[in-house]
Amino acid sequence: MTTTYDPLDAVYTDEADVRLELARVQDICHECRRCTDFCGSFPTLFDMLDAMTEASAERLTPAQQDHVVSECVHCTLCAVGCPFGSGTHEADVNVPLLMLRARAMQFEHHHLGATGKLAARVLSRPDRIGRLASATPRVANAIISAPRGSRRRRLLARLTGVSPDRHLGSFVAQRFRAWFRARPKVTLHRRQASVALVPTCIVEYQAASIGKDLVKVYERNGVECSVSGVRCCGAPMLHAGDVDAFGKVAAKNISQLAGEIRRGADIVVTQPACAHVLAVDSAAHVSGAEAKADAALVAEHTYDSAGYLMSLHRGDDYVLDTDFEGETHRRITYQASSHVRARGRGYPSRDLMRLTGAQMEVIQQPSGVGGIWSLRTRDDADESVTRALTERIAAGNGTVVASDSYLVGLAVTERSEDVKVLHPLQVIARAYGIPDEA
Template identity: 50%
Template sequence: MTITYDPKHPLYTDEADVREELTRVYDLCHGCRLCFKFCSSFPTLFSYVDQHEDQDAGRLTPAQQDQVADECFQCKLCYVNCPYIPELHEWALDFPRLMLRHDAMRLENGQVSLRKRVTTQAMGHTDALGKVATAASTISNLVIGAKPGSVARKLVEKTAGVSSVRLLPPYAKQRFSTWFKKRVTPVLTKKQGSVALFPTCLVEYQQPGIGQDLVKVYERNGVECSLVDGAGCCGAPYLHSGDMEGFTKVATKQVAVLAQAVREGKDIVVPQPTCGYILKKDYLDYVGGPDAELVASHTYDSSEYLMNLHKAEGTELDTNFHGTIAETISYHIPCHLRAQNIGLRNLRNKQTTK
């Protein structure tokens, strides 16, 4: 059994080694149980172990081990809460990254069906898909917007493996980058910063309004905005399906273009927590090197960047808002913001600056 999260390690995808490591970690988690509330992976794991009188995690079948891994959706909440992570404890337990190792092992050893491999690969090409789907948004939205459970959606499920009952965001008529390049660039009276926007696939192809609002707020506050030539999908779809080779290829390219933007004096701003987490953490873990470190240390969540501006000496935010402002709002803290330890930063700042 080898404790490793490095895809280049010779035993990373060795089935016997991975299954022994799963047994070690499942046994530790069964003894700890702290993560019971986060997802169904842990309750499933505990129920399988508890079926045996001696509660030996080594008695789980490979199918039961796989089931636990299949139910992990990489929210990272167990990692954030675990006292036994590599940085803190000799057990060096990183549950989400072990689940990725498991997925990579199954992919490498031909345990993933051809259909799933093909559809995952196709769906992973988010830039190519996004470009086609936005160019033909009327047609793509007819399919995507079809009633959950309808014949059209069942057909998509059969061919692409996307659940027919899942609500899907429609594609935009105009991509964010198209809007960005066509807009009238304002003259900044007091320049307070310079950022390269990493729009993310969601904002680029489906929710450009989020990016447009971001640019308006940033420019109003004297932050110069630009796009990075060559930036595209961060590679999350590959990573989260265990395709480490595919991910590393995409990630290496993104690290190179983003590091160049940082060298030109820009910070990287990301308006979507999952992609932000990938740039800050996964590029370090799976690409590494000085450029990945440079990118990680200059990447900010879009609100995190604004709040830093708010707090820093010599810079200020325009908080003179006009129009109707809601007294209270409901805020769902994204898991991947919690994983970056910035889940409630905006709220805390608001309270402390009153």
């Protein structure tokens, strides 16, 4: 082992060291090939190696290595069940961490390319974009709702590095926090727990209806909600390779969340990629005993939306309301997002929706979607992974499709506009008879 995965170590972004480690791991992946269908990165690598008379990742050029890295959308899926993975095999393979390291090296040594640099500047600041777009939602939505590949979208891509082909959703006029502050005071019949919600940029600026349903479902179940002081988890900065900026955001977020936990709240994050970044990735980017202890506290107390309810439901002292008098479904197709799988806490969303009486069909197929960084322009973006997922969902027989990830839902609807993908808490809200307050 020649290298480090510690982002605080000076060698982390050393180009020669990163490229050596890429070659070491890529040779192992070349022999294994279990992840061929997970994303565009692996098939790109294998095609390059297969084109050699004597395949060896050491013989890949820096440009070829950078191309392989550029295809990674940081979904983390290849770490799930890797037979050569960290802690299970001496080869100590962790491709998601390697890709983060390689991206940081590319960022520091200016290997992102012109479009990548532009995307890093724009997409890394979703909070800033969200504030601007939700202040002028008509203008913002008119621009991003132009047909995929249209002139308006191509112009937007040139100016921002955002893909002209990805479905981008739309921005809300009333942000989630504004709705939360403005609603009438709620008195809980039986207070059972208390959470600080991290809405994430997605729910704050785009999918506020997910947050509204979540709050109503939680409060019906006696869970007192407040909104966390954390704004952006920093995922787009991390995935763009800007580790200095991410480190500052991570330190601030960890300190904020640890304070909220000490005041008696658990942390619930509405989007799984953001939950992963706050609970897992941030810890590696903070230094000092106190910050490390805070990060461990945050990791222990941070949950996905359904995971929190199910953890209470499985305890002894908690009663989950299972009186589903609203709209229920006989069969639900559930797409298990890669970040839910990476947390290794089972499928709490499946288990929660099953309580409504639905038969659950779980699709573990990769989506080709990570976080917001997946929305950048890529020269030869391989959409076959998302297309295959869409076809698999269409072949399922659920009367409703659910995914914890809003971005996966958007990607699925790109190809199949008839399919509406709901967040599991929206399924539960409708099952309680709570009307959709879109």
